[in-house]
Amino acid sequence: MSRAFLFATWSGGGAVPPTLSVARALRERGHGVRVLADRSLHDEVAASGAEPIAWTTAPQGDTTDPATDLLQDFQARTPMGAFARLRDRLVCGPAADFARDTLAELRARPADVLVADFSLLGTLTAGEAAGIPVAALGTTLYPFPTPGAPPFGPGLRPATGAAGRLRDRVLTELTTAPWAKGLPALNAARRAHGLAPVGSVMDAFGRVDRFLVLSPRALDYPSRRFPAHVRHVGPRLDDPAWAGRLELPSGDAPLVLVSLSSTFMGQRAVLERIAAALGTLPVRGLLTTGPAVAPATIRAPGNVLVTAVAPHRAALRHAAVTITHAGHGTAVKSLAEGVPLVCVPLGRDQREVARRVEFAGAGLTVRSSAPPGAIARAVTRVLRDSSYQGAARRLAAAIAAETATDRAVAELEALADGVAGRGDAAEPSGPPRAVSN
Template identity: 75%
Template sequence: MSRNFLFALWAGGGAVPPALSVVRALRRRGHAVRVLADRSLHDEVAAAGGEPIAWTTAPQGDASDPATDVIKDFEARTPLGEFARLRDRIVCGPAADYARDTLAELRARPADALVTEQVLLGALTAGEAAGVPAASLVTTIYPLPAPGAPPFGPAFAPAAGASGRLRDRIVGGLMVKPWEKGLPALNAARTASGLPPVDSVIDAFGRVDRCLVLSPRALDYPGRRFPANVRHVGPRLDDPAWAGREPEAPPGEEPLALVGLSSSFMNQRRPLERIAEALGTLPVRGLLTTGPAVDPATIRAPGNVRVVATAPHAAVLRHAAVTITHAGHGTAVKSLAAGVPLVCVPQGRDQREIARHVEEIGAGITVRRNASPRRIARAVRRVLDDPAHRRAAERMAAEIAAETAADEAVAELEALAGRTRAPAAGHA
């Protein structure tokens, strides 16, 4: 039976392709899909088969353009500063605007289910007010507090003994505390939507019917226990429409190193050049993708490194021996799905955490954002010379293949669309 889905997305860089992959899969199943999104995403939405709809009052931006990016987290000096920008400019600050636009669309054209990127609490508020079954999409490792794992963010190793568990309790409490500053704006959005206030922002995240984690369960810590509404449905491995065709790698028989930092702007031109310089000292062939945020003509590279704007990573990884990456979830997981080990050079956001998880499964190593070319080259050599890293990546590839054999995300959403919820008072 064909269903009508309304998606709500924002220009969140690497969070966009996996969400649009779900849109594409639903369209192939014959469902109608509308997508509320920033205008900068409308071409991508249309390429996925969705009907793009612009936000009216909610923020509009382009993550690949530093002048129009909404959160501008590349200007933050600390991880807490990065978090505050996301909280104040997307999650909580404009929650009333997101709720207003989403409610208006649901009233104009009702939907069987609402699907939003997890951080859009305003859109989820609208779904709750309208009584529409709702799912949130987590496009990284599950980031909210859950027993059996360190708090998400500091990139801690799993706790060892009583002192480690004490560390997790203390730091976990400190990690939740900054959300309190966003609570008044979120509750104002809820009140305006006819809903009662919540006691915490974390509580609001948990009010969704289904939280679908588009990440391999095996990449998270094995002892972690999740809320009842959370489902790990496997990663999305198809490339975005803008990735284009597979370019030619530099000629030769040396191992191929794929390089890819963020598709959004993170001041990554100098790190890209340091990586290129590092590869120039090694017996490898490098294919360096700058992404939409960096002009490839601005990157100095040695003769054994080809610099291109875009490439379909899933296709290139069939030939790669190592990936050097910021440890964005999409690039990291596609590499693991291909059995390719990683050198992680985190630039910010969730990337330090993903790099830690890659190290914990033995599939790669991490160097600092400002690592010298010499240190990067040493890390690449270690990954290439130690077969244990590739074996660990290949084990993860087998796990991902089993997890993605069926499209569990689509199955969950189709089941959700068949449910009903009572709307909040005043929204019947």
């Protein structure tokens, strides 16, 4: 039976392709799918087969253009400053605008299920007010506190012993406290649409029927336990519509794929240091700058091909190592092909992804300020030590098992048909996990 799904997303760089992959899969199964999105994304939305719908009062941007990027977190001097921009410019500050636009669309054309990027709390509020099933999409590791994992953000190792558990309790309080400044704006949006206020912003994130984590369960800590409404449904491995055609550098030396953020994060100098490092090694480099950095601005040696875009899934079939900022999409695509990583985190969720890669034994991390020599040594170590490739291949097998069926589609169809209440799975989503409430 055909159902109507309303998606909501924003120009959030790597979060967009996996979201539109789910939309495309539903459309291919005959469902009606439309997507509330920034106008800068409308071509991508249309390429997925879904109908693009513009925000009218909610803020919009384009992460490929630093001048119009909504968050401009690359201007923040500290991680807390970057977090404040996320809270005030997207999650809480404009919650009333996102709620207003979403409810207007739902009233004009009702939907059976609302599917929204988890960071759009205003949109999730609108779904709650409309009384329809709501699914939040998480396009990276589950970012909220849970038993069995350190607080999200700093990229800490899992705690051991009483001192480690105390560290986690203290840091959890410190890392969640800044959300309080966003609570008045969020509760104002809730009251405007007839909803009771919530006690904390963290409570609001949990007021959904499903939180679908588009990340491999195998990549997260085995000891971690999740709330009952959280489902790991496997990663989306599609390349974005703008990825273009594959061109490989000439020769038969080991291929190193280089990919930092598809958004602007001040990464030009890092890209040049990586290119310089590869110039000292007997490898071929395929360096993709992404839409936010012009290839002509990157100085590179002769064994490194610099291009704006490339289809990473195709390139990874030839690659021996990936050097990445540890953005979730590039990291998981690499692991799905059994390719180990050298991670160079720049910010956001990247320290957490890099830490999971290291924990699994599938790669190394170097600082974003590392000189070319340090980067070259890390690449050499990953190339020579077969344990990294072995760990990556084990993760590849786990990811293949997780993605053998489309669990995201199954969960969303079950919500649309009213057969899956909170805590009931449409189909198994991985190893048994305890519930934390």
